[in-house]
Each structure stands twice: as C-alpha cells, then as structure tokens.
Amino acid sequence: MQGRNKVKSYHRLSEELSEAVQKNPYTICDLLSDPKPKRFINMIKGDIPYISAPWVKKLEKIEEAFGEWFESQGGRKIKMINVFNEMVACKNRAPWASWSGKGYRGVTRSTAKVSKYDFTEEVKKIGKNEWLVAKGTYKSRYEAQSWSDEWKTAEYFSDSNMSDIENPIGVIFEVNLKRSDTLLSPDVIKEISIYGKGVNNREREVIRVGNAPLPVTIYVNVSSIEGIIVFNSSTRTMGNKAKMYVYNRAVSLLGVKGADAFAKTKIFKQLVKDFT
Numbered sequence: 001m002q003g004r005n006k007v008k009s010y011h012r013l014s015e016e017l018s019e020a021v022q023k024n025p026y027t028i029c030d031l032l033s034d035p036k037p038k039r040f041i042n043m044i045k046g047d048i049p050y051i052s053a054p055w056v057k058k059l060e061k062i063e064e065a066f067g068e069w070f071e072s073q074g075g076r077k078i079k080m081i082n083v084f085n086e087m088v089a090c091k092n093r094a095p096w097a098s099w100s101g102k103g104y105r106g107v108t109r110s111t112a113k114v115s116k117y118d119f120t121e122e123v124k125k126i127g128k129n130e131w132l133v134a135k136g137t138y139k140s141r142y143e144a145q146s147w148s149d150e151w152k153t154a155e156y157f158s159d160s161n162m163s164d165i166e167n168p169i170g171v172i173f174e175v176n177l178k179r180s181d182t183l184l185s186p187d188v189i190k191e192i193s194i195y196g197k198g199v200n201n202r203e204r205e206v207i208r209v210g211n212a213p214l215p216v217t218i219y220v221n222v223s224s225i226e227g228i229i230v231f232n233s234s235t236r237t238m239g240n241k242a243k244m245y246v247y248n249r250a251v252s253l254l255g256v257k258g259a260d261a262f263a264k265t266k267i268f269k270q271l272v273k274d275f276t
Helices: 004-025 028-032 038-044 055-072 072-086 151-158 187-191 224-232 239-262 266-275
Strands: 101-109 117-126 129-138 144-147 169-177 206-209 212-222
Touching: 004 101, 028 038, 028 055, 038 055, 038 151, 038 187, 055 072, 072 206, 072 212, 101 144, 101 151, 117 239, 129 169, 129 239, 151 169, 169 187, 169 224, 187 206, 212 224, 224 239, 224 266, 239 266
Parallel strands: none
Antiparallel strands: 101 169, 117 129, 129 212, 144 206, 169 212
C-alpha cells in the first residue's frame, strides 16, 4: 500500500511539473538574452522539456540544427540557415551570444584563383611559415560560414583537403566580424561542439550568418608554392638560370605581382640555391 502511494505521489509531482513548464514557455530569444549561457548550453545538450508543445518543437529544431552544423560541410549546411537567421534577429542578445573582432578562415585554393589576388608584395612571417599578403573581397556561396578567432585553427584548415585540388595552395582570409553578423562566442561554441574539447579537438569557431561581400586580407602560404614548383620540375640543375627559372614558375602560378612578392621570401632564395 505504501509503495502505491509513492507511485501516485511521483506521478502527481510529474504532472504538476509538466503543467508548470507548460504555463511558463520560453523561446530561443529568451535563452540568448540570459546573462549567462548555461540554459542555452544545456538546451543544445538535450535539456528540453519532455512535453508536446509548439514552443518545445522549435527548441528541438534548434538543437538538431547545431548537431547537423558541426557534422556537415558546405552546401549540406543550407537547411540550418533559417534557424540561425532567426537567432541572429533576436533583440537584446547577451554578449556571449555574439562576437566581434578579427576572424580567420582557412581554405585551400587552386593556383587559378590565387593568381587573381591583388598582391601587396608584402611578406609576413607568422608562426613557422612565410605568407604573401593580398587584398580582396570575400563572398561566400553559403549564408553561414565557420570562422575562428584564432590564427592556428585557420592555419590547420588551410592545410587540409589538399588532395581535392590540383596544385593546391593554403590560404587564410582575415576579416573584421561584427556582433550583428555573428552567432555565439568561441567559448560557448567550444562547450556545445564535439570538436571543442579533448587533446586533439580544440577548435575555436565563430559562426558568421550572412554572405554579403566583406573586405578581406588574404594570406597565401609560401610553403605551398614551394611544393608545387618542386613537384612539377623535372630537372634541378639550372646553373645561373636558376633564379629566373624559379621566378618564371612563380609567375605562372601567381602572376607577376605574386611572383615579385614570392621573390622576397627566404623560401625563394633557398629554391634558387637548390636549382643552381
């Protein structure tokens, strides 16, 4: 008899809690306006009321959208865009729900695309690598993209998927991102992404929502250029013609302005010695 009373008490409590939740619905905009991201993070991890209600269904779609975003690439992310647009449109978003600052995006590009860049002839040493600097405009095919607030994350991606492109060159785009165009801070995304934790999973991501053209600084990996020249050269003994040979190969890959910048690098000088 005592056991039955406990069961009845449990069901009564569950019904009361369910009724209380239904009487106090909340939206994604409510969560994004919280001073701290705890409720939002918990929601993405599955802490959603187990009741049948339209407002709960909307929260479930948001949870699903983020799960798919971190697992998908390119065009497969399109169906999440509507969800992200709704979130960016929320008024009074807390500081953690957006981000501003220099964003970096690492990609792999063909020599055909890189040769069209407007090179400044400036060379920068960042980390262990030399980079040619160019100016341009970034226009994405997709209405949301993954950026990072860390250079090293972008550099990792610039060196990935090299086999998908003939004569690939690692490139990093640098833009100034605004809070009105971004969704969540890197610290929050690190909490909800499967790639944010662990020894080998420390990506820091910023989601930019929108594909309006942005002025961009472009960094072109000099080591990628070196690799292409070496790989496509049948001979390595040029004597006093070595300097012109390496330069002309660079012109064929980067255009004249790009080759002029490449000629200022330590890698160019070493290549000339190797081909002499």
